[in-house]
Structure formats: C-alpha cells, structure tokens
Amino acid sequence: MSNTAVKMGASSNVPDALGRFGEFGRRFVPETLMHALEELTIEYASAKADPAFNQRLNELMQTFVGRPNPLYFAERLTDLCGGAQIYFKREDLNHTGAHKINNTMGQALLTLRMGKKRVIAETGAGQHGVATATACARFGLPCVVYMGEEDIRRQKLNVFIMRTMGAEVRPVTSGSRTLRDAINEAMRDWMSSVEDTHYILGSVVGPHPFPMIVRDFQSVIGRESRQQCLDKVGRLPDEVIACVGGGSNSAGMFYPFVDDAGVQLTGVEAGGRGDKPGEHASTLTYGTKGVLHGSYSYVLQDPDGQTMDVHSISAGLDYPGVGPEHSYWRDTGRVNYVSVRDHQALETVSLVARTEGILPALESSHAIAYAMDCARKRKPDDIIVVCLSGRGDKDVNEVARLTGQDL
C-alpha cells in the first residue's frame, strides 16, 4: 500500500467522499454521532460553495481577526544562524494570539448556518478554547470548553480569558488530564447534545469531515504565506516548517504548498524529554497505525491498542495522535517529520525574544528551533518560512517555573 502511495505522491485532492486521505481518516465513532457528521458534511459543502458565506468569513478575518498578518523577515535570527533566510508567518499577531481563531470563526459561522444553539470545544494549551470562547462571544452562542486539569494548571491565563469571554471551562479529571482526555469528554458531551450542539473541534483530527474542515479554514495561513513570499522575494520558499501536535497550523500551512514539488515541507513534533515511550509526543516518528478519536491515523499506542501516555513541555503538542492527512503526507513522503526536545524549545523562547523582540509560544518554538538548525545547513540564498503559530504570553508562568525564575 505505502509503496504504491510513494510512487503516486501526495495529492491535494483529498479526502474522498468517505473522508479518506489515502488509507487514513474515515469515521470510527458511535452510531449516535453518525447522522450529525453526515449533516455537517453536507452543510459544509454548501457553505463552501456559497459566496455569501465566504464573503462574511473573509470580512471577519480582516476586521475581527486582523488578517492578513505579515510574513516577517527575521533578520537578526538569520544573521545569528549564518545560513538561509528565515521568515516568520506571524499567526501570533491574530486576535487571541494564535492561528486557532481562523478555524473557530469559520466553524462558528457554520454553527449559525446549521441553526445549532450551543457550542462545545476541547482545548490543550487553551488557545483553541480562547479562540472558541471569543467566536462564541462575538456571535452570542453559549460555549462549554473541556480542558484537562493538568492543562488548567499550566495555562491559567487562558482559563481566565475563556471565563471572561463568558465560556464555561469544565475541568477533565480522567486519564492523563490533558488534551486527549478533553477530546474524549467533549465527544461524550456531543453524544448527548448532538441535536442542538455543534462541536468546534480545534485540530485536524477526529472523524470526517473535521480534518478537512479544520484544514480548509486554516489554509489561509499557507495561501497568504505563499502569495506574500512570491510578492516579497519573487519566488516560492525552499522549505516551509511548522510544529505538529494534532497538526492544525501545519496542515493549514502545508496544504497550499502540497502541489509545489520544489518546496520542502517539514513538520516538527514534540520530542519531549527523550525517545522512550511516555517521554515524548512524536506520533509520526514513533507511532503505529491505529484508531483514536474517531479516525484512522498514526497513534502512540501499546500492542493491545491502548493509547500511551505522552509528554511535552507544551500543552498544545501533548497529544498521542495526529491528523490523518499528516499520516498520508508522511507515508507518501510529501512531508518530512522530525522532532525537537523540550529543552531546545524552551531555550528558543528566550533566544527569539532577545534576538527578534518576539515572544513565541512553546509550541511554535519547536518549529523555530528546527528552522534555525535547518538554516545553518542551508545556503544564504535559500528561503525558509516558519509558522509562528502563537504568541508566548500564555506560557510565561510555565517558562518561569521551568527556568527557576519568579514571575
């Protein structure tokens, strides 16, 4: 299977009607949710083809989110590395400070279009929770956000913001008390509320059509980057780099470049503390094919199919699965996946702050750390675009704690 796929390369014409990206994706969910997923698929197709829907979304992207955000030449970081030119796609400058709002605005409009009265969401780092709470406040939709207890501890600022926006944050105390358990809990809520509630899933994971919808709404990142690079430099970048947890900012960044054969695409996973099971969240590096959260993809699991515990310094990458399209890109060889350790990401936060006057999120710092390594090995004419998916304000407590500083 994978040999054929490699020969054929990756197509941007995925998923098919069954939600398949190559062999990955599909729908592995309880029957209770199937009808809602079918409805969502039909409603999304009609919205996508509706000029009024797209116009409304574009307008909100400009006036509420602040798009387009810049493609920024990181001059001093480039000098420091002494190789290829490093550009940042500034998703950190969006309203709410990360790429997550691109998807929540789109899905909030879908919620209204479907006539659903309530929104639920899961969150890891809290960025998706904040973006959902924000979109719901903007449209007057009641919102419940499920968040693992461990993440609530790590991301207090975002919890406060969500509550201020009027959302209810429900702590999840089962399992590892992180993103994976928050998704389980949100799915359980949806099982009993599906008739009047839309689940705004925050990453390119879950059953079809979620991986496609989230990728499409996030693809504004890659479309803008591609055009901005052409306008600014007169050609496409040599390499595009983004971090991968569930994989939403990277899917949105990579997708518009999939058919540009000359552009190398690199996804950076959380390498955690080491390469033993439980020490990292590098699903595409160490995982095996399996089913988690309603889709078929790579999963960090034991020989019985039980999901393994994972670790990352960054709550947004602390996830044992990955979007099915990433699995497809991995197996077709279109995207190369690497990992960066906790300490490298942590060091990169302060390095980028001092060098560029930008405080990146711990998630994005994984991508920047790899981009710096990559720049050192490349020629000065080469161009690297890295997705700076979010700002680091939410991480200051955790960074201070880990570096032994008082806030």
Place this chain on the structure above:
Amino acid sequence: MPFLTAGDPDLAMTARLVEELSKAGADLIEIGFPYSDPIADGPVIQASYTRALGNKLQIPAIFSTLKPVAQKIKTPLVAMVSYAIIFRIGTLEFVRQAADAGFAGLIVPDLPGDEADEFQQLVTRNNMDLIQLIAPTTPPARSSRILKNASGFVYCIAVSGTTGARAELAPQLADMLKTLRTQTKLPLAVGFGLSRPDQVEQLRGLADGAIVGSAIVKHLDELSGDSGNADVVIAKLVQYAGSIAAAAHSSR
C-alpha cells in the same frame, strides 16, 4: 442481559461471575474489553476500564481466562470492544482469537455500519455475529441500510448519549423500536441508560431483551469494596442481576 467489564476487579472474578450469571439464567452476557479512550462510555464504565487497565490487564488474558468458562456454559458471550483494539491486534487475528475463546458475537461501538462491511464478512466467516447498533439519532432510511446485512440481534441505544444510568429513556425510543420491527426480523435488545426494573418493564412488547451495564458494574464495585469475600460478592451480584432479569422475563 448483564454486562461485565473484563478484569474488574480481576479476571478470575470475571470468569466466576460469567459462570454464575449463566447458571442464574442470563440470556446473554456482554463482556466489556477495557479501552483507554472509550468515547461511548459514561463515567462508571470508564472508571471500571481504568481500574482494569491499572491492574495491567492485557487482551490475550481475557481470551485465555474466559475460554474454559465459555465451553462450560450455554449462555452466549458477546464482546463489547473498541475498533482501536481490534485494529491494533489485527482484524483477522482478533476475530480468530475471539471465536476460539468461544465468543458468539462482537459489538464494536466505534465501527459504524458504513465502515463495517469487510470486517463483518470476516466475523461471519468465523461463525460469529457482528452486532449492529441503532441510535435514537439514526434516521429510518439509515437504519434500514444498516440492518440489511445484520445478524445476531440489533443493539438499540435507549438514550442519546453515553452508557450509564438515566432517569428517563429517549422519548422517541418506543417509535424507534416499532420502526425497527418493520425493518428486521432479528431480536431487538435495548441498552445504554437502563438501570431499574421498571425501565425494563416499560419495554414490554417492544423489545426482546434489555442490556444492563453501568448499574451492574457500579454495584459490583461497591460490593467488592464492602467485602473481601468473593463468594459473598458473587452471590449478591447474581441476586441483583436476577431482580432486573425478572422484570425482563415478565415483560415478554
């Protein structure tokens, strides 16, 4: 039709309970295979799965422990198991092991009818049934399509939501069961949300069986906490299951 979580509190207890529930006249026994991320399950069954996995339960041990019991009893055993487990072990390998251990059927709550074709053929070839689930949210056209190739019995989900006791069943349940009667000749068993004999009695004339899961799992956990004596726990649990079964049988 009682549900037990394999390995809660331990596999030896599960095996003994299966045998005793069978002797007491259970029509069918459902065995839950503990899974780390059960999205269809409420807090009670989740907690039982966590306890079982916390004791390092492994899937092959479920088969090897239950096989000798299955050979002794007439009551069919049906596995409730996530597709995540089946896929990881290998569909062919899992089905072969389940058939060898004496299971009569599989309920795979996260494998909807649309995705089940190939797997169903595999299950059928190994002389087991793949039990199809129908939810209150399933439109009639969809249930008709799903039931075309169904075998064994039909698992009718009584509530929109996860497993676990509810005060009320879905208001549309009676209509749903009447519609399903016109779509299939297979027996209809109702599960999710049932905990009380009066709820089972409500199904009089509408369904052929009632599956009680969380209420039994919870009762077993409380009994195990109260008494270290396995014989006492088993006797009390069988008595409890019997009180619900009596309501089911009087409703036929």
